[in-house]
Amino acid sequence: MNLRVAVYDDSDALRESLEFLIGSAPGITLAGLYAGCENIISDLAENNADVVLMDIDMPGINGIQATALVKSHYPDVNVLILTAFDDSAKIFEALHSGATGYLLKKTPPAKILEAIAEISNGGAPMTANIARKVLDFFSTKKTEPANSYDLSSREKEVLSCLVKGESYKMITVSCAISIGTVCTHISNIYKKLHVNSKSEAVAKAIMENLTDH
Template identity: 30%
Template sequence: MERRIRVFVVEDQPAVLAAQVRLLETSPAVELVGTACSGEEALRLAPPALPQVVLCDLGLPGIDGIETTRRLRRLAPPPEVLILTVFEEEERVLAAIRAGAAGYLLKGAALPRVVEGIQDVCAGGTVIQPSLARVLLRHFGSPNVVQQPGSSLTPRETEILQIIGKGLTNREAAEVLGLSRATVRTHLEHIYGKLEVTNRVEAVAEGIRQGLIDA
């Protein structure tokens, strides 16, 4: 059996936090090692708990989710941070990504998607949703650069890039394409290398710029 991933949750609304705790406790892939209701509390309680992944709300009282993310990422070892958010917070999500977050999950997401996101970032991946695409364009630059005829991506790599640009997880992409998750991860590593990026966020932005993904 694979070792469970150590997860810490930061959420200021007690009812939402309780729901998240109940959800995570049903997963054999996750070990819940602590919770906090504020950024200050998270920065005090998370370090001794040694979480591998922190689920962090953006709208925290006092130290907000962006600054909390920045400080959590300074820990040794630094946990991966997944932002918990709603659609209307895209600009703040981007600020959290710049602060070191590995991506974001929508509040109310089903357990399989939450666990998949946790597993993805724990393995060095990034979790994004398609609604972030236009904000990525504004942040990473103009989309007016068109794809060159001799694109370095293979047809399969281009297909996978387009799929992750729609917000699908590695598991979902594997199911759509009839591949194993390990094969999808290998293709993603090749995509990152060819596009000279380090994660999904940058890969999707570069794919949009090159005309490989429709914004």
């Protein structure tokens, strides 16, 4: 096993810790350390990473948006979320954007290395309480997609894009509409769903099965 791992996190201290951890682990090579995701597609073209350790809360392109970008360009690259967020909205946004695993930053170093090996062998490593939330969600009886909020077909399409972790700019491409129209649709979605943020809209869409994705 010689896995190449790239790290994306805006914390200097954490990047340094992961650099030491990965650099000292047998069978794992550090492919790169990055404080942001603006150039993640070109980064991966150069570093040939097999696994990406991805923080969520980063300036510019966040980790969920970056995960969607990675999976659209490099579907064989595994993204392992490493974050402080353990709320359901972030978990489901990350998984829907294509993340294969989800760990909290308080995970012991040895467990992070185990997760890297596990994810490369077809596993989906998750911190225990994260896995429980996912299992609780899927064990809940789902209903057929409903439109009790009177969402238009276009609004449902835009909402589906949000669920997949797409940015406003990515939605303009997916739906072939202008950025202004995207903003209008999202504003209307927030009003109809009675939410105030993207995370709340995505969580509600997933929990109430409002889209086909």
